[in-house]
Amino acid sequence: MGFFKQKKEEAVQETVIREDKVPPHQSTTSLEKNIAYIKEEMRNSADLKIRLLPDSKQALIFLDDITDPDKMQRYIFEPLLKTDGDIRRIKDREESNDLNKAVAALIEGKAVYLVEGNATCYLFNVQMDASRTIMEPVNEKVIKGSHDGFNEDIKTNINLIRRRIQHRSLTVKKMTIGDYTESEIAMVYVDGVVNQDVVKELEKRISSINTDALLSAGAFTEYIEDRTYSIFPQFLSTERPDKTTALLMEGRIAILFANNPTCLIAPVTFFAFYQTPDDYNTRWIVATYLRLIRLFSFILSITLPSFYIAVIGFHYEVIPEQLISPVLGAIRDIAYPPLVEAVLMVIILEVIREAAIRLPSPIGSTIGIVGGLVIGDAIVTAGLVSNLMVIVIALTSLASYVVPSNEMSDALRLLTFPLCMMSAVLGFIGIGFGLLFLLIHLCRMESLGLSYFTPIQFRDIKDTIIRVPQFLMKRRPEQLNSPRPYKSNKLGENNGK
Amino acid sequence: MNQKITLSQFAYIYIQSQIGVDILNLPTVLHKSAGADGWITLIIGGLISIVFVLMITHTSKCYPGEDLFGILKSSLGKKLGSLAGFGYYVYFLVVAIYLLTSYGELINQWLLPETPVLLLYLLLLLSALYTISGGLTVMAKVFTFFALVLFFISALFLFGFINSKLIYLQPMGQATISGYLDGISVSVYSLSSFVLLFLFLPFTQGSYKQKRRVAIGANIVVAMFYLYTVLISFCHFGSEQLEHISQPILYMLRTADSILITRIDIFVLCLWTVFAMTAFASYLYAAEKAFAKLPKPQKKMINVYTTSLIVLGVSVWGGLNERNLRIIIDFQDKITEYFTLVIPILLFLLSFLRRKDKQGGAAS
Structure with missing residues (x-):
């Protein structure tokens, strides 16, 4: 029955060989042939410069855009003058008989020197350095501590x-x-x-x-x-x-x-995303307090909207008596069910955030004012969203930004949605099951084969949920199973017995 | 999967698989059988359960590296052993069904009267499956983490002390002998998850003495937690009220007011989902293990699904009406005695005759 079976044309493609694994191509004694080969291999690229030196017996080949003319002057031409044009007497060079290797070197930013009647290619490292200066990373600022950061080099x-x-x-x-x-x-x-x-x-x-x-x-x-x-x-x-x-x-x-x-x-581990270098630069009590705040905001950021939905939708009786009438007053005239309110608000907030990131920073701050104040106020007066929900969502997204790690904060904001759905269906029990699934998932996760979430030993709490003074942190984290479990020689001696 | 769990993980697994939905009813049931002396029978029952724990750890030591089904085959012979293994499969299934239905009933009764129970069953089943599909090590991690809930709930129970009167525990020694025996058997059955030790012990690191110490410790923790709940509800309500209340702890928390939130019972019920899940997951795990040991070995994932489909199907049938539920509970009551008391004692006695650890075999 070949009627419905469409013959799929299998796409065929050539295998690309990595530059460092290209089979050697022996260079010849003819300068012309060598240059022709390199030119062809480089696909006659416009930035390939071939500089023929006097009487066309020698040539210097390089890629114009990634080589430094200054370095070329210093490492090739000046020594050449001193040695009366004899390249073999210059030190600081590599040699090769393989033209493919010469091509690879060209790509790296080296210059290739060829001589007529000589099969050897001479390679000089004249690469141009292009890198930023060392600056403090914009999204990982600290108050105290070193202010340097990695760059592209x-x-x-x-x-x-x-x-x-x-x-x-x-x-x-x-x-x-x-x-x-x-x-x-x-x-x-x-x-x-x-x-x-x-x-x-x-x-x-x-x-x-x-x-x-x-x-x-x-x-x-x-x-x-x-x-x-x-x-x-x-x-x-x-x-x-x-x-x-x-x-x-x-x-x-x-x-x-x-x-x-x-x-x-x-x-x-999961907790590594909640640590900053600042924790170790401030007093340990303050650091512990801040860690607890971060943990609290973790819980807040994933449960607060769903908690609100569950209370409004299922469990009125949880609200203390004095609060009931203000809550009722806030939500009485709202047309939408709390789930729709929540999703609407979260999406609006996310839109504002995306807009603020993409815009240049002077306009970005205006977006904050327009988005936060104007829309926030108008949406309540228009009766689309209750002002309680505005508070809830604003708190939630604030709490999610407390996380020092950007990826983790994104993950948290996304987790709000399933929990909101669950709580809209089953109330508190729904939140309970949502968190249950989440925690089981975290417990099951591994990072390079080591457990990601559960502290294996109770003492790991010392530098995860809280931070104790340095002298109490005697051991490296248990998760890693390090061959050097203690943090100093002395401790290892004392406890090794 | 071959990794063994640590001793502390073993302790948490044991504690979490003991504590199920039943404790909420325990004070009332104890009160029904032994009156105000219910808590004394619980202490005696706890001591008896420790004896069983000792017997089981000893039996497990005599057959190194073998779990319940291996031990059954070694001591009862191949045919009888397989039959007993199948019996245990049924027993674990029935307990799992019982746990599932009682959780559904509890939530239906207290929180979500309109929600179809099937949804609750499905969610609990899925979370339990998600836990046990990672094997014993993942179960250990999950259970260890959820032990936090135990501390939290114990702290919440302190609200019950506000209106409690110690005088409610008096007068002691008023119950009849049969009442005492009844209460003791209820207490032992409420701690009957010690059978699961057969499945956890061979996969735990550590020497026999360490395991025995940890198992007893964990058993004492569970018994103390039971005693704590029973004592609080006895002190809070007194005999007359207890007769009419089925979940005294929840009623107690319902009346307790705090400044931040009212109705703590709702939160406790939600937290109780964790206990329901862990206990259910343990029995599901046990049933799955039993199924894998049945004569026709099949692929592991299929086993989990067949077992859980049976559990779900019977639970839905049981949830239909009161009569079906009664049948399940009666059936469970009938067989529990054999599988938690008789067979462990039998195995313990047989272990003196057929032990493997000292026969010179290179078993490890």
Whole structure:
């Protein structure tokens, strides 16, 4: 029965070979042929410059836009003058007989020097540096503490970490991902503190990535995270070197990306998203208080609208007597059921937020006023939404922004919807089941094979829900199963018996 | 899946699978059988349950690495063992059905009279399935986390002390012998989840002595929690009122007022969902394990679904009317004795004859 079976044409495509794995192509002694080959391989690109030196016996080939003319002057031409044009006497060069390697070097920003009658290509590193200065990350500001941040240059970023951990056991492993982009990533960890099984697991997962282009850190996590279908982030992303250092010293692994200031940390727990470097710079009592506030706002941000819906829809009797008449007065003339009110308000707020992000910052603040004050006020007077609901939603979204991590706050705001639905159907029991599912889901989650949510030991509470003084935090987090469980040599000696 | 749970996780699993919906009724039931002496029978029942815990841990030690069904086969022989295994499958199913229906009834009665019970059944079943589908380690994590609810609820019960009178516990020793026996059997049955120890013990890390200590500790925690609830409701209401109230704890919290919110009973009921879920999940897990050990082994996921479909189907049938519910409860009462008391004692006695740990086998 071939009638309905449409023959699908299988798309065929050529295999792309990564630059570092291209088979060698022997260079010839003819300068002309060599240049022709390189030109062809580079697809006659406009920025490929070929500078023939006097009497056309020698040529310097480079990509105009990624090489530094200053460096070329200093490393090639000045030494050439000194050695009377004999390239072989210049130090600081690489040699190769492979033209494909020369092409790869060109792409990296090196200059290729060819001589007639000589099959050797001489490579000089004259790459142009293009990077931002070190600045404080805009979305991770702290009050006290260091004000530097990662930038797009992976070398600068590793430099920032190495300056903070001056020990030979700080290990950097570099890999490249993407057959076209060849994006460089670096795994950084402290050997002896990190659990080697986790390192192996991460390496295994990274090496299994197979793609043409690795474009962002977010895409990277989707290739290797434990649960892609979960709403919760499983990698902590930060642009702060001090935070990265602290997490490295707990025995976690940092992943740095070339051309991306984001640094991903794994394995992490849920509570890591609620910690900021500020916690360790203020008094511990204050830090504990702030942590509790954040935890409270976590609960608030996911349950408050659904709680309100359940109270209005199902359980009037929960409201204390004195409050009943004001509540009744607020909702009496509202046309919509509370669920519609809530969803409407949440979406309006989200629209305002999106608009404020995309607009340039001088206009962005106006949006806040227009959105928040004008619409908020008008929507109540128009009778679309009760003013109680405005309070509830405003509080909810405020609470969701308390989370130091941006991804987590997004996840929380999205979680409001299912809980609102559940509470609109079943009241408090619905919220109960919603939270039950949520918590079971969190308990089931893993980060690089280690548990994500439940503190395995009671003592892990010391640096998650609250923060105790430093001298009481003797151990590294139990989750990581670090080979160096104590935070100092002395403690290890005393307790090792 | 092969990972073992830690001792503390074991304790929490045991505690959470003991505490179900039944405790809410426990004070009334105890009062019915032993009058004001109900709490004394609970203490005696608690002590007896500790004896059972000791017997079960000992039996489990004698057959290292084997769970309930392995032990049954080793001590009763292959045919009789399989039959007993099937019996346990039915027993676990019936208990799971009972837990599900009683939860549905409770919520229908107190919070959502109009909502179809099927919805509640489905939600509880789904959350339990979600928990147990991750295996014992995930169950352990979930149960450990939800132990928080126990502390929270215990704290909320303190409201009951506001209007309580210790005089209600007097006079002691008024009940008849048969009343005492009745009360003791009720208490032992309310702690009857010790059978599940057979399933958890072999998958726990630690030595025999540690496991025994933790199991007894956990059992005492549960018994103390029961005693706490029973004492509070006895002190709060007194004999005359208790006769007419089926869930005294909830009535007690209903009248307690706080400044922030009124009607604490609603919140407690919602929190109770956690206990209902954990106890139900334990029995569902046990039934699933039993099903997997039945002669025709099949794929694991199919087992979970068949078992839960049976549970759901029978529960819906039971929820139809009072008479069906009665049949389920009567059936459960009939078989509980054999599966929680008789067979464990039998296994304990047989373990002296057929123990495997000292026969020189390389079992581990």
